[in-house]
Amino acid sequence: MRSSASAVRENGERMGLLARIVDGEVPLATALPGGDPWGVAARGSDRRDYGGPAIVPTVWQLLRLAQDAKRVGAGGKETTTYPEAMDGIGIGWESKAATARRRRERDAAVAVEVLRLTCEKCGANDGQQCKTRNGWAADSAHVGRQRQAETHVDERLGFLGENPVAVPDV
Incomplete structure (x- = not known):
């Protein structure tokens, strides 16, 4: 002790x-x-x-x-x-750990958003996974559905490509 x-x-x-x-x-x-x-x-x-x-x-x-x-x-x-x-550090800079955390949060949000969208290629509806040509559940969402989900999430979270558009100055 x-x-x-x-x-x-x-x-x-x-x-x-x-x-x-x-x-x-x-x-x-x-x-x-x-x-x-x-x-x-x-x-x-x-x-x-x-x-x-x-x-x-x-x-x-x-x-x-x-x-x-x-x-x-x-x-x-x-x-x-x-x-x-x-003084002057803040906007436009974040640590590697924060970048990784934000990336994980974005990826999780995209995974949820994908299931909310209707897939134009296979017709999968809200809550359904994309389907293969044989009708089986696909391993990943079709590219169009995935890109649309990424766009929605990036707009909501403030991402632009790989980088956040704005990092709050705290």
Whole structure:
């Protein structure tokens, strides 16, 4: 129980520090350990080490940036805060995880919408799967029915091709 209590206490302290970082109370180094920029400064950079620019740093990167700022602060170098470094991020950008989540939500909505439409090719009605020429249930919807469902869902969700038309600025 002492070990579990210690782990909970450490996590609580870490989460408290992260909350203060996000609120802008803790100074952060302006670059990651390898010298790469992060936040708005990372836009347009081509960082290959970790799969692209670090627009939004991970939890561990934020903690490291705070540690580095303590060392940098003593040397008189420039620091920033999380709100300053992230100012301007929002519209038009989202994380890979958010993109994948939105894609799954879209695909699920399309699957539901397909069954609401009447198929022009085989005549399948509301709630019915498309049929093959032999009258068996098809593995997937006919292309026309699928495309029509995708169009309806994309209009409703605000997608344009593979990308969302607008990502809310929160």
